[in-house]
Amino acid sequence: MRGDQHSSGFTLIELLIVVAIIGIIAAIAIPSLLRARVSANESAAIGDIRSVISAEAAYHAASGGYYGTLACLNIPSGAGCIPGYTLAAPTFIDPVMAAMTAKSGYARTMDESAAVPRGLSCYVYHATPLSPGQTGVRGFGGDCSGRICITPNGVMVPTAAAAMLQTCTVLP
Numbered sequence: 001m002r003g004d005q006h007s008s009g010f011t012l013i014e015l016l017i018v019v020a021i022i023g024i025i026a027a028i029a030i031p032s033l034l035r036a037r038v039s040a041n042e043s044a045a046i047g048d049i050r051s052v053i054s055a056e057a058a059y060h061a062a063s064g065g066y067y068g069t070l071a072c073l074n075i076p077s078g079a080g081c082i083p084g085y086t087l088a089a090p091t092f093i094d095p096v097m098a099a100m101t102a103k104s105g106y107a108r109t110m111d112e113s114a115a116v117p118r119g120l121s122c123y124v125y126h127a128t129p130l131s132p133g134q135t136g137v138r139g140f141g142g143d144c145s146g147r148i149c150i151t152p153n154g155v156m157v158p159t160a161a162a163a164m165l166q167t168c169t170v171l172p
Contacts, residue, residue, distance in 0.1 A: 034134075037105075041136045044104035045127035048097060049142040052110075052125045055092035056144065059119075066119025067144055069112050074098035080118070105135025111159045120144075129154045 010018075052073075059068040063082045072081035073092040100108050111124040122144040129136030132154035141157025142148045149157045150169045 038134075038136055041105040041129070042138060042140075045106040045108075045136065045140050046148060048103070048108065049125055049127060049140055049148050051093065051097065053142045053146055053148075056123060057146070059092050063119055066116070067114075067121070067123050068092065068119055069115075070098045070100065070110055072119065083118075102130055105130055106140075109156075113159070124157065124159045126156050128156050 055073050056067050059073055059076070059082075060066065062076070062085070068076070068081060070093070071078060074095055074097075076082045076089065076091060077085040077087050096103075097108075100110065102108070106127045107130055109126045109128075111126070112120055114120050114122045124141055124143045127140040129139065137152075137154060139151040139154045139156055140148060141151075147170050151157055152169070
């Protein structure tokens with residue numbers, strides 16, 4: 001009686017073919033998704049650098065020719081920042097950017113070594129990938145000239161302006 005009944009379901013060969021097709025599709029799609037994620041992380045890092053450059057330009061105009069530390073960009077009325085700047089006045093960057101926490105696969109740092117009384121004579125804001133090749137490929141830096149510099153291997157952009165321009169490419 002068993003020979004007369006038709007069995008339903010998939011054979012082992014059919015299941016293996018389906019699994020192989022899904023594997024091939026995944027092998028094609030996953031690298032594209034990873035490249036898209038790296039590109040998004042790099043775009044976010046560039047956007048943050050542009051935000052800091054704009055904030056520094058506004059601070060420079062408000063402070064009488066000085067650039068601000070991250071603390072002063074976040075709280076301009078703080079000690080050593082802009083004299084007479086009221087607490088109710090707007091800030092130049094938000095507290096998240098001022099905290100310098102890792103964001104979108106990039107570590108952010110700011111070189112504030114060019115300190116002078118009442119602020120900075122210049123600054124360099126860095127963004128380097130947390131895991132080079134995975135979270136980002138290139139390193140970025142922006143300085144008081146308003147230029148954004150790129151290092152192709154993800155290393156930190158040099159701090160000195162002259163070295164910065166000699167060792168990396170300026171973003172157009």
